Amino acid sequence: MRPRLTPAIADVRRAVREALSSVGGGATGDRAESRSAELILVALSGGPDSLALAAATAFEAPRAGLRAGAVIVDHGLQEGSAEVAARASTQATALGLDPVLIRTAAVGTDGGPEAAARTARYRELDAARAELGADAILLGHTLDDQAETVLLGLARGSGPASLAGMRDRTGAYLRPLLGLRRETTVQFCADSGLEPWHDPQNDDERFTRVRVRRDLLPMLRDALGPGIPEALARTAEQLREDSDALDHFAEEIAEDLAEHSEAGISLPVKGLQVQPAALRQRLIRLVVASEFHLSLSRAQTLEVARLVTDWHGQGAIHLPGIKVERQSGLLLFSANADRAPE
Numbered sequence: 001m002r003p004r005l006t007p008a009i010a011d012v013r014r015a016v017r018e019a020l021s022s023v024g025g026g027a028t029g030d031r032a033e034s035r036s037a038e039l040i041l042v043a044l045s046g047g048p049d050s051l052a053l054a055a056a057t058a059f060e061a062p063r064a065g066l067r068a069g070a071v072i073v074d075h076g077l078q079e080g081s082a083e084v085a086a087r088a089s090t091q092a093t094a095l096g097l098d099p100v101l102i103r104t105a106a107v108g109t110d111g112g113p114e115a116a117a118r119t120a121r122y123r124e125l126d127a128a129r130a131e132l133g134a135d136a137i138l139l140g141h142t143l144d145d146q147a148e149t150v151l152l153g154l155a156r157g158s159g160p161a162s163l164a165g166m167r168d169r170t171g172a173y174l175r176p177l178l179g180l181r182r183e184t185t186v187q188f189c190a191d192s193g194l195e196p197w198h199d200p201q202n203d204d205e206r207f208t209r210v211r212v213r214r215d216l217l218p219m220l221r222d223a224l225g226p227g228i229p230e231a232l233a234r235t236a237e238q239l240r241e242d243s244d245a246l247d248h249f250a251e252e253i254a255e256d257l258a259e260h261s262e263a264g265i266s267l268p269v270k271g272l273q274v275q276p277a278a279l280r281q282r283l284i285r286l287v288v289a290s291e292f293h294l295s296l297s298r299a300q301t302l303e304v305a306r307l308v309t310d311w312h313g314q315g316a317i318h319l320p321g322i323k324v325e326r327q328s329g330l331l332l333f334s335a336n337a338d339r340a341p342e
Contacts, residue, residue, distance in 0.1 A: 257283070269326060
């Protein structure tokens with residue numbers, strides 16, 4: 001029996017419908033019927049967020065002219081994880097998702113348990129997308145996840161890219177639920193008669209994100225009043241807009257200033273001196289990333305920038321993979337002797 005349309009069900013379906021409009025041109029109605037249906041996948045853990053997303057996608061995808069399947073990643077980190085994955089697979093099939101794929105991840109140790117599990121999960125999601133020829137993968141991150149991400153970035157002293165949080169689309173990954181609270185997905189499951197799995201690791205305070213969720217956010221709410229997650233999400237959105245604009249300006253300026261040579265790439269010192277610090281540092285990071293496929297930390301970027309803003313004849317700066325020096329009014333970037341340009 002089809003569940004009645006409650007506010008939670010309506011909100012989640014609407015969010016999914018809007019996200020699917022960007023997939024394959026967003027065809028609907030007659031246009032959708034006239035073209036071959038593209039495949040999208042829901043990353044399904046069985047928890048309330050991904051289960052609500054799966055149910056809403058199963059409802060909305062055919063109406064957008066799309067086929068919808070699911071991929072379940074078994075990290076193998078908890079006892080009974082195979083049974084949890086099998087249960088999620090059964091739920092996906094019952095919702096009408098097809099194909100449904102279970103992939104087992106090999107989780108390493110780099111970066112700690114949370115980062116290692118995330119790396120393994122995305123590796124398996126990418127592999128599933130390639131195996132099934134899917135156009136996009138839908139992730140169940142909510143506004144609460146966004147707020148937690150912003151707080152974690154603040155605690156780590158991260159730059160705007162981290163504080164800007166998660167995007168609603170990153171490549172083939174869509175996050176339809178970023179504007180909805182976690183309580184909405186929980187209510188969606190209750191209203192739909194779905195029984196989500198509750199991951200015991202979500203209560204394990206050994207994990208930093210769990211401590212942020214259970215301790216820090218409630219403390220901020222008590223001290224500052226309600227609406228903290230929404231405020232953090234708004235902040236992330238504003239930072240994302242500003243960061244995107246600065247990146248765009250940096251790319252345009254780099255096209256005019258950067259000069260390639262056999263040794264590498266250069267930027268004129270005068271052209272960098274007239275730029276605000278935010279643009280100057282972006283230009284430095286941009287040329288290093290585009291030419292040498294390396295990512296500079298803030299400390300490394302500022303060290304290079306001092307060749308422009310605080311130069312008193314100092315020699316070359318040697319960073320992992322690259323050398324930067326000031327010569328004849330130019331900032332020269334070249335590969336270190338032990339690393340050829342890619």
